[in-house]
Amino acid sequence: MASLRVTLCAIAALGAVAATPAAYAADGGVSVSPASPRPGGDVVLRMSGCPQKTATPASAAFVADARLTPAADGTLVGESRVRSTLTAGTYDVKVACGAASRTGAVTVVRQGAQPSAPASPVAPVPAGGGGTAHAAVVDARAAGPGTAHTVTGLVLAGVAATAVALRSARRRRDPR
Known part of the structure; x- marks a missing residue:
């Protein structure tokens, strides 16, 4: 069941990456999508050129370290959430791939007021x-x-x- 969940998440991540612009690191191996997330937003991380089956990106911008798993195109894909308390700015993303390490960046922007609603409903939705x-x-x-x-x-x-x-x-x- 867990492998099915990972597969579905990877497929969803591929669709999200294709639909939104991504920021690529200077070494061309790490990308963050969307390129400029807001505090509290979800991001999709992709890494190419890693011979390992998994990789672990870490950043002070993320709530928790993510775990990248293989996607259909050979890249590693995973998700994380940007801390809701961050101020606008650029934050380093370091990805450990076996003994190697790659770095990237995520630019957090504050567009208007931060949404006060949680990511998913916790009560009936006031829909009319x-x-x-x-x-x-x-x-x-x-x-x-x-x-x-x-x-x-x-x-x-x-x-x-x-x-x-x-x-x-x-x-x-x-x-x-």
Whole structure:
């Protein structure tokens, strides 16, 4: 399952790299895409010319060290996230490939205000309805089942019990 996940991530990374401009290091082996990410943004890292099956890029700009794995075209591909607390500037990216090391750079830019929303939804998305989705979730959590729900449940349970009793009595009377 893990190899399938890596394969799908590599395919997605290849599509992202093809669609966005990349910044290449002076040695031509390390690229970062997009070339100028914002703080908190995701980046795709690519490295060519590494004889190893994996490589590890590290940078003060990244939240954590990434791991590059083989892609279909022979390059190594991986993802990382830019720290959300970074100021605009250029940060070194060092990639360890076996005993060799290559360096690149990522230029972090601040374009307008940093988004305050998380990368993925953590609650219902307010998609129309004037924000009623949020109000409905809050109301449902606060209200819970009340007296009307309890009475309805008891009535339904009584009807079900009566139906079972009548069916059992009918089966006892009808000899087959």
